[in-house]
Amino acid sequence: MHAFRTHTCGDLRKAHVGQNVRLSGWVHRRRDHGGLVFLDLRDHYGLTQCVVEPDSPAFALADAARQEWVVTVTGPVVARPAETVNEALPSGEVEVRIETFAVQSRAEELPLQVFGDIEYPEETRLKYRFLDLRREALHRNIILRSNIIASLRRRMIAEGFTEFQTPILTASSPEGARDFLVPSRLHPGKFYALPQAPQQFKQLIMVAGFDRYFQIAPCFRDEDARADRSPGEFYQLDLEMSFVTQDDVFTAVEPVLHGLFEEFADGRSVSPLPFKRIPYAEAMLKYGSDKPDLRLPPTMDIIDVTAEFNDPSVEFKAFKNVIAQGGVVRAIPAPGAAAQPRSFFDKLNDWARSEMKAAGLGYVVFEADGGKGPIAKFIPDPVQKALIAKAKLKPGDALFFAADKPEKAAKLAGAARLKIGAELGLKAVPYYDFHFCWIIDFPMYEWNEDEKKIDFSHNPFSMPQFDHDAFLKLTGEDKDTVLGIKAFQYDIVCNGIELSSGAIRNHLPDVMIKAFDLAGYGREVVEAKFGGMLNAFRYGAPPHGGTAPGIDRMVMLLAGEENLREVTMFPMNQRAEDLMMGAPSDVTPKQLRELHIRIVPPEKG
RNA sequence: GGGGGCGUAGCUCAGUUGGUUAGAGUGUCGGCCUGUCACGCCGAAGGUCGCGGGUUCGAGCCCCGUCGCUCCCGCCA
Numbered sequence: 022m023h024a025f026r027t028h029t030c031g032d033l034r035k036a037h038v039g040q041n042v043r044l045s046g047w048v049h050r051r052r053d054h055g056g057l058v059f060l061d062l063r064d065h066y067g068l069t070q071c072v073v074e075p076d077s078p079a080f081a082l083a084d085a086a087r088q089e090w091v092v093t094v095t096g097p098v099v100a101r102p103a104e105t106v107n108e109a110l111p112s113g114e115v116e117v118r119i120e121t122f123a124v125q126s127r128a129e130e131l132p133l134q135v136f137g138d139i140e141y142p143e144e145t146r147l148k149y150r151f152l153d154l155r156r157e158a159l160h161r162n163i164i165l166r167s168n169i170i171a172s173l174r175r176r177m178i179a180e181g182f183t184e185f186q187t188p189i190l191t192a193s194s195p196e197g198a199r200d201f202l203v204p205s206r207l208h209p210g211k212f213y214a215l216p217q218a219p220q221q222f223k224q225l226i227m228v229a230g231f232d233r234y235f236q237i238a239p240c241f242r243d244e245d246a247r248a249d250r251s252p253g254e255f256y257q258l259d260l261e262m263s264f265v266t267q268d269d270v271f272t273a274v275e276p277v278l279h280g281l282f283e284e285f286a287d288g289r290s291v292s293p294l295p296f297k298r299i300p301y302a303e304a305m306l307k308y309g310s311d312k313p314d315l316r317l318p319p320t321m322d323i324i325d326v327t328a329e330f331n332d333p334s335v336e337f338k339a340f341k342n343v344i345a346q347g348g349v350v351r352a353i354p355a356p357g358a359a360a361q362p363r364s365f366f367d368k369l370n371d372w373a374r375s376e377m378k379a380a381g382l383g384y385v386v387f388e389a390d391g392g393k394g395p396i397a398k399f400i401p402d403p404v405q406k407a408l409i410a411k412a413k414l415k416p417g418d419a420l421f422f423a424a425d426k427p428e429k430a431a432k433l434a435g436a437a438r439l440k441i442g443a444e445l446g447l448k449a450v451p452y453y454d455f456h457f458c459w460i461i462d463f464p465m466y467e468w469n470e471d472e473k474k475i476d477f478s479h480n481p482f483s484m485p486q487f488d489h490d491a492f493l494k495l496t497g498e499d500k501d502t503v504l505g506i507k508a509f510q511y512d513i514v515c516n517g518i519e520l521s522s523g524a525i526r527n528h529l530p531d532v533m534i535k536a537f538d539l540a541g542y543g544r545e546v547v548e549a550k551f552g553g554m555l556n557a558f559r560y561g562a563p564p565h566g567g568t569a570p571g572i573d574r575m576v577m578l579l580a581g582e583e584n585l586r587e588v589t590m591f592p593m594n595q596r597a598e599d600l601m602m603g604a605p606s607d608v609t610p611k612q613l614r615e616l617h618i619r620i621v622p623p624e625k626g
Numbered sequence: 627g628g629g630g631g632c633g634u635a636g637c638u639c640a641g642u643u644g645g646u647u648a649g650a651g652u653g654u655c656g657g658c659c660u661g662u663c664a665c666g667c668c669g670a671a672g673g674u675c676g677c678g679g680g681u682u683c684g685a686g687c688c689c690c691g692u693c694g695c696u697c698c699c700g701c702c703a
Contacts, residue, residue: 055659070663088653105661130636130654137664139638139652144695197703244702376698480703595696
C-alpha cells in the first residue's frame with residue numbers, strides 16, 4: 022500500500038465499499054461524540070468523512086487530532102446507514118472506518134479558519150495566504166484561473182498562434198507607466214527595467230519574420246493599485262500578427278474571447294459575435310466613457326442637449342453660463358424615474374457634488390402633464406417637447422443633466438448613467454451577462470493643458486489614420502489637424518471594464534519619427550529610447566498589429582469577483598507589499614556595494 | 627500626493643448619552659455524549675480596546691497626533 026494514499030479525498034463512492042483504503046489530507050472538521058469521533062478529511066480533490074470508534078487501536082491518536090493537522094488514515098470503506106447519507110457531499114454515501122492513524126504534521130491555533138466562509142481582513146488573509154488558499158472559494162478561483170489560461174493557450178494555438186518568451190530584464194522606456202528598475206552589477210549606475218508589456222519585443226518578433234505570436238505575458242508597472250489593478254505585476258494574453266488590418270485582428274481575437282467566456286460562463290450569457298464596434302467619439306458622447314457598460318438599456322444613452330439649453334427661450338443661467346464658456350450639456354435619460362421618491366434625485370445630486378466634484382446634477386421629470394422638478398420652470402414648453410423628442414422619452418421618464426467642459430460633462434454623465442442604471446435596476450433587452458464591444462478610432466494625440474503641449478493620447482506605436490505623405494508634412498503649427506488625427510487603436514471592453522488595448526502598429530521609421538516629433542520628442546530621443554525597434558524597421562518591417570487582453574481581469578469577470586486578489590494566488594497588498602514573504606525587504610550592505618548603490622532615505626516631513 | 631471607511635479576545639464582531647468587574651459567537655483547553663456532518667451539553671483560560679498625548683471626578687466611547695489595513699481620486703502610453 023502506498024505510504025500516503027490509495028485514493029484522494031474526492032474519490033470514494035458506494036462502489037468502493039469493502040475496499041481497504043488509505044487517505045491523506047487535512048482535518049477539515051472534527052465532530053466528537055465521545056465514544057465516536059468523526060473527522061472530515063480534505064485534500065485538493067474533495068472531502069471524505071472518516072470515523073473512529075473507541076475500540077479501534079487508532080482511537081487515542083485520531084481523537085487527539087485537531088483542525089488542519091495533516092494526517093493519514095487507513096481502513097475499510099463502509100456504506101453509511103441510509104439515514105446518515107450526506108447528499109451534499111459527493112462521497113456522502115460512504116465513510117472510512119479508521120483502523121490506523123498517522124499524524125504527518127500538526128497545526129497551531131489558526132489565525133484564519135479554513136472551514137466555513139467567515140470573512141477575514143485582507144491583512145490576515147495575505148499574511149496567511151497558504152491558509153486562505155485552502156479555503157473553498159479562493160481554491161476554486163485559482164483553479165478557474167488555471168483552466169482559463171489553459172483554454173486560452175489551446176484556443177490561441179488552434180488559431181495558428183505560437184507562444185514565445187520575451188525577456189524579463191530589459192530597457193527602461195520613457196512614455197507610459199513608471200518602470201520597475203533593476204540595478205546592473207556589471208554596469209555601475211545603469212539599470213534594467215522590468216517590461217511594462219512585451220510591446221517592442223512582440224513587434225520585433227514580427228520584424229523577425231515570425232507570425233501570429235502570443236504569450237501569457239507578465240507585465241510590470243510601478244503604479245498605485247486599485248481593486249481591479251494589481252500593484253506591480255499582472256498578466257496579459259499578449260498577441261501580435263503580421264500583414265493584418267484592424268479587422269483581421271478582430272476576427273482572430275473575437276472567437277478566442279467569445280469561446281473562452283462561453284466555456285466558463287456557467288449559465289451566464291455572452292453577447293454574440295461579432296462584437297459591436299463603437300468609435301471613441303461616439304462612446305464618449307453616448308456612454309460618457311471609453312469603456313461603456315452595454316448591459317444598460319439603449320434608452321439610457323446619453324444625448325447632447327447643448328443646443329436646446331442654448332435656445333434664447335431657456336432662462337436657466339447656470340447652464341447658459343457653462344455653454345458661454347465653451348461647455349456642453351449632456352442629458353442622461355432615467356426611464357420610469359417618476360416613480361422614485363424625491364430623495365432619489367437629491368441623493369444623485371449630492372453624489373455628483375461630493376464624489377464627482379461637479380456643480381450638480383440637474384433633472385426634469387416628464388409627467389404626462391409636463392415637466393416637473395427644480396429647473397423645469399426655466400425650460401419653456403417647446404424646448405421641453407424638443408428634449409422629449411430628442412431623448413425619445415415616455416411619460417414618467419426623467420432626464421438628468423451634466424453641464425461642464427466637454428470632457429468633464431462626458432465623465433459626469435457617464436458615471437451618472439451607471440449609477441442611475443444600477444439604482445433603477447435597468448437592463449438592456451436582450452440582456453447579456455458578458456457584453457463585449459470594441460472601441461475603435463481613438464485619437465492619436467491629446468492636448469496637455471498643464472504643459473500646453475501635444476501628447477500621445479494612447480500608444481505611441483500605433484499607426485495614424487492619415488495619408489502618409491501629408492502626415493510627414495505636419496508640424497506643431499497644425500495643432501487642430503494633429504489633435505483631430507485618429508489612430509488604428511482599439512480597446513476591447515466587457516461590462517464597463519477595459520480588457521485590452523491594441524493597435525495596428527506604425528512600422529515606418531519616417532512616420533514614427535514624425536509621430537514623436539509632433540508630441541515634442543526629437544529624433545535623438547526616439548533613436549536613443551527606441552533605437553532597437555526603429556533600427557529594425559529600417560530592414561524590412563511587415564505591417565503588423567495586435568492586442569493584449571488582461572488575464573487577471575478576465576478571470577475576475579468569469580469568477581464573479583470584484584477584487585483581483587480573489588483571483589491571484591499570491592497577491593501583494595495595496596501598498597505593494599508581500600505580507601507573507603516580507604517583500605520589499607532590506608538587503609545587506611554587501612549586496613548594495615556590489616550594485617554600486619547607496620540608499621538616500623526620504624526626509625521625514 | 628489627496629480624500630473616505632475601519633482598527634475591541636487567536637479569529638469574526640457587539641459595546642447605548644462618557645459611568646460598577648468590557649461581552650457574544652467561533653477557535654483553544656478540560657468534562658459529558660455511539661450517527662454527526664455549522665453535532666449537542668457543561669465549565670475554563672484568553673484583553674496594551676492599534677499606539678502616543680489631551681479633555682474629564684471618570685475615556686473602548688470625546689479631541690489632537692500617529693501607525694496599520696482598505697476603498698476611491700491623482701497615476702496606470
